Amino acid sequence: MKNKFVLGFVMISFVVMLSSCAKVPQAELDALTAAIEDARAAGADVFLPVEFAALQDSMNAINTMVEEQKGKLFGNFKAVSGKIAELTATATTVKDNVEARKVEVKDEIDNLMVEVSTLVGEAKGLVAKAPRGKEGAAAVEAIKTEIGVVETAISEAAGKLESGDLMGTLDQLKAAKEKVTAITTELTDVIAKYKGR
Amino acid sequence: MGHSIRGKRKKWSFLAVIVLLLLAVSIYVYNRWPESPVLEMKAAGNTVALARDAGADKYAPDLFRETCKLYDSAMVYWKTENKRFFLNRDYQKTLSYARQTGETGMKAYEKARKKAGSVHHTTAETLAELEKIMEDFKQVYGSLPLPKKLRENFNQAAMIISEAKLAREKGDFHIAEAKLEKAEKMVMEAEKKARKMIDDYFVSLPQWTSMAEEAVNRSAAQHSTVVIVDKMARKCRIYKSGKQAAEFDAEFGPNWMTQKMRKGDQATPEGLYTIVQKKEKRRTIYYKALLINYPNNEDRIRYQRNIADGKVSARHDIGGSIEIHGHGGRGFDWTNGCVALSNKDMDVIFSMVSENTPVVIVGSVEPFEKYLKNAKKKQNGE
Numbered sequence: 001m002k003n004k005f006v007l008g009f010v011m012i013s014f015v016v017m018l019s020s021c022a023k024v025p026q027a028e029l030d031a032l033t034a035a036i037e038d039a040r041a042a043g044a045d046v047f048l049p050v051e052f053a054a055l056q057d058s059m060n061a062i063n064t065m066v067e068e069q070k071g072k073l074f075g076n077f078k079a080v081s082g083k084i085a086e087l088t089a090t091a092t093t094v095k096d097n098v099e100a101r102k103v104e105v106k107d108e109i110d111n112l113m114v115e116v117s118t119l120v121g122e123a124k125g126l127v128a129k130a131p132r133g134k135e136g137a138a139a140v141e142a143i144k145t146e147i148g149v150v151e152t153a154i155s156e157a158a159g160k161l162e163s164g165d166l167m168g169t170l171d172q173l174k175a176a177k178e179k180v181t182a183i184t185t186e187l188t189d190v191i192a193k194y195k196g197r
Numbered sequence: 198m199g200h201s202i203r204g205k206r207k208k209w210s211f212l213a214v215i216v217l218l219l220l221a222v223s224i225y226v227y228n229r230w231p232e233s234p235v236l237e238m239k240a241a242g243n244t245v246a247l248a249r250d251a252g253a254d255k256y257a258p259d260l261f262r263e264t265c266k267l268y269d270s271a272m273v274y275w276k277t278e279n280k281r282f283f284l285n286r287d288y289q290k291t292l293s294y295a296r297q298t299g300e301t302g303m304k305a306y307e308k309a310r311k312k313a314g315s316v317h318h319t320t321a322e323t324l325a326e327l328e329k330i331m332e333d334f335k336q337v338y339g340s341l342p343l344p345k346k347l348r349e350n351f352n353q354a355a356m357i358i359s360e361a362k363l364a365r366e367k368g369d370f371h372i373a374e375a376k377l378e379k380a381e382k383m384v385m386e387a388e389k390k391a392r393k394m395i396d397d398y399f400v401s402l403p404q405w406t407s408m409a410e411e412a413v414n415r416s417a418a419q420h421s422t423v424v425i426v427d428k429m430a431r432k433c434r435i436y437k438s439g440k441q442a443a444e445f446d447a448e449f450g451p452n453w454m455t456q457k458m459r460k461g462d463q464a465t466p467e468g469l470y471t472i473v474q475k476k477e478k479r480r481t482i483y484y485k486a487l488l489i490n491y492p493n494n495e496d497r498i499r500y501q502r503n504i505a506d507g508k509v510s511a512r513h514d515i516g517g518s519i520e521i522h523g524h525g526g527r528g529f530d531w532t533n534g535c536v537a538l539s540n541k542d543m544d545v546i547f548s549m550v551s552e553n554t555p556v557v558i559v560g561s562v563e564p565f566e567k568y569l570k571n572a573k574k575k576q577n578g579e
Contacts, residue, residue: 057246063272064238070279071233071286073226141529142339142348149352175359 024066025077028084032059035091042098046167047105051094058087105166109157112173116154119180123147126187143183143190150180231286237295238275241268244302253305255371256312260305267298316370323377324365327358330384337569338391340431342454342530347390354383395565398454401467405559408469412557413439422554424472424521424546426536428453428465429561429568433521433536435549443549445542448525450534454560457491457534458500459509460516465534466491470556475547476520483535484523485543489556491519521546521556 036055044052062083069075127144153176161169245268248254253261271294278286334351343351361376409425416423417439425434428449435443450463457466470489477485492500492515503509516534525537536558538546561568 053246053249057242057249060242060245060268060272061239064235064242067238067272067275067279068233068235070276071231071235073230142335145345145348146352146355149349149356152353153356171360171363174363175356178359178363179356 023077024070024075025081025084028081028088029062029066032062032084032088032091035088035095039091039095039098042095043102043166044094044098047098047101048094051097055087055091055094058083058090062087102166105170109161109166109169109173112170112177113154113157116150116173116177116180119177119184120147120150120154123150123180123183123187126184126191130187130190143187146179146183150176150183153179226283230283231288233279234271234275234288234292234295237292237299238271241271241295241298241302244299244306248302248305248309251306251309252313252371253302253309255309256316257305257308260301260308264298264302264305267294267301271295271298313370316374320361320365320370320373320377323381324358324362324373327377327381327384330388331355331358334384334388334391336573338395341391341395342451343391343394347387350383351387354380354387357383394454398560399565401560402564405467406562408557409559409562412436412469412555415555422550424550424554424556425562426465426521426556426558427562428467428559429565430563430571433538433542433546435546437549443545445538445546446526448527448532448537449530450532451530453530456499457496457516457519458503459513461513461533462516463533465532465536465558466496466519467558467560468493468495470519470558472521472550472552472554472556475550475552477547481520481522483520483537484540485547486520486522487546487550487556488518488520491517 036059039052039055044055062080065080065083066077069077069080123143124147127147153172157169157172157176160172245264248257248261248264253264271291274291274294275288278288278291331351331354357376357380361373361380364370364373364376409427412423412425413436415421416436420438422442423436425436426432426447427434431447431449433445433447434441449465452463453465455462455464457464468491470491470493472487473490474488475486476488480486497515500509500515504511519535521536521538521543522532523538523540523543525542526539527537531537563571
């Protein structure tokens with residue numbers, strides 16, 4: 001009877017030893033996945049693409065480590081747990097940085113929107129002042145349509161902003177600024193050319 | 198006593214058997230424990246990272262997507278197999294997908310590296326080419342009455358080029374490339390339409406040149422005066438006895454690049470006319486004016502034909518009161534179809550012509566290419 005008990009005990013210990021060497025930190029893994037998804041949803045892939053790519057690569061590495069340990073006879077998830085905690089913290093930081101970058105971009109957009117609109121107003125003022133003589137007037141007529149395109153770009157940018165496409169808005173406004181600045185220069189030249197005659 | 202020793206021996210033997218059994222099982226388990234594809238999966242993950250770092254997601258997106266898919270599949274199979282009892286685990290599919298990840302990932306990496314290396318130069322070249330085309334377009338078609346939509350498209354393309362430039366500066370060459378491609382299409386389309394407009398306009402060139410030549414020859418033969426208006430060159434020239442005696446800058450209606458078809462179309466007519474009245478002081482609001490006999494018989498025949506063809510509504514009048522008049526020199530086309538000269542030039546022409554002086558209005562007296570060459574020379578101050 002006693003021997004049977006010892007045998008049973010040894011067998012159970014052996015099975016326990018094989019099957020429950022260590023536990024996968026599933027809750028931490030789920031939390032990490034959620035943190036990376038949060039960063040992505042916040043726009044990390046758009047606003048901080050390099051940092052987000054690093055997060056993805058680290059996540060892949062952690063998954064590999066987890067499966068490596070799962071595949072071992074005596075898996076040990078201690079090191080993985082440490083990495084998971086580290087990466088979860090990094091993902092949260094990336095998300096926070098994205099939010100901060102968004103605020104910066106929004107500020108930049110607001111400033112540019114005002115700046116470009118002011119420049120368009122200035123360009124229109126110059127059109128009104130521009131001389132109606134010889135080549136000058138022909139150039140002014142052409143410039144009017146160019147100002148129209150810049151105005152369209154501003155409205156398009158406003159539409160993009162409404163739909164949440166901050167980077168698209170920023171790029172479009174920057175291009176509009178460049179264009180309207182060129183127009184202002186051209187108009188100033190036309191005025192100067194005419195005055196010189 | 199002997200019974201006790203025998204009992205102990207039996208017990209130890211039993212334990213030894215158990216230990217040996219456990220040892221045997223352990224050795225069996227150790228030998229049969231499947232090797233996890235850790236190295237292969239690490240290599241696959243590294244390839245994904247390498248391809249991404251090389252910009253494969255931008256420059257070889259299809260291959261990169263495929264690589265990621267293969268890697269995900271490998272990971273799924275790995276996880277699935279790890280959930281099985283160790284004797285049932287089979288990592289063949291995981292290994293196969295990991296290897297495919299490596300191969301496809303390397304292809305994506307190579308393609309991205311090549312593209313990233315060349316796109317820097319190709320976008321710079323395309324940008325320079327497009328800027329040149331835009332400049333030429335402005336020079337060639339800038340003063341021509343292009344349709345509003347066409348001009349808007351052209352300006353839109355210029356805006357996209359500015360965006361592409363900014364994307365390049367930011368190092369987003371793939372975005373710059375896509376934008377330049379879009380802009381190039383728009384510019385080419387605008388160029389094509391503008392060129393067609395020019396080609397259509399110049400179809401009548403042989404007729405115009407013979408009209409102008411005949412008028413000049415007649416002036417030479419009859420020692421008379423003739424006025425030749427060249428719309429494309431924007432010139433009004435006076436010939437006396439076949440020799441050019443004066444040349445003035447001229448302005449027309451905004452829609453001058455077409456034959457006049459009806460009243461209010463803001464087109465300047467083309468044809469052989471004569472001055473029917475010289476007006477000055479209170480008889481004109483344009484300083485001085487030379488009224489020509491538009492519509493002449495040919496204009497009336499064409500007008501009727503256009504009505505019959507449905508090109509002009511019968512409700513529209515053929516128009517009239519076409520003059521060479523003053524108040525010009527504004528630098529753009531502003532009349533309702535008349536030819537406007539500066540008041541100073543009007544004084545000169547007024548003194549050189551009389552009633553019945555022939556006026557020939559033509560689209561151009563030289564091919565468009567020659568006109569362009571002359572315009573460029575003028576612009577360069579040659």
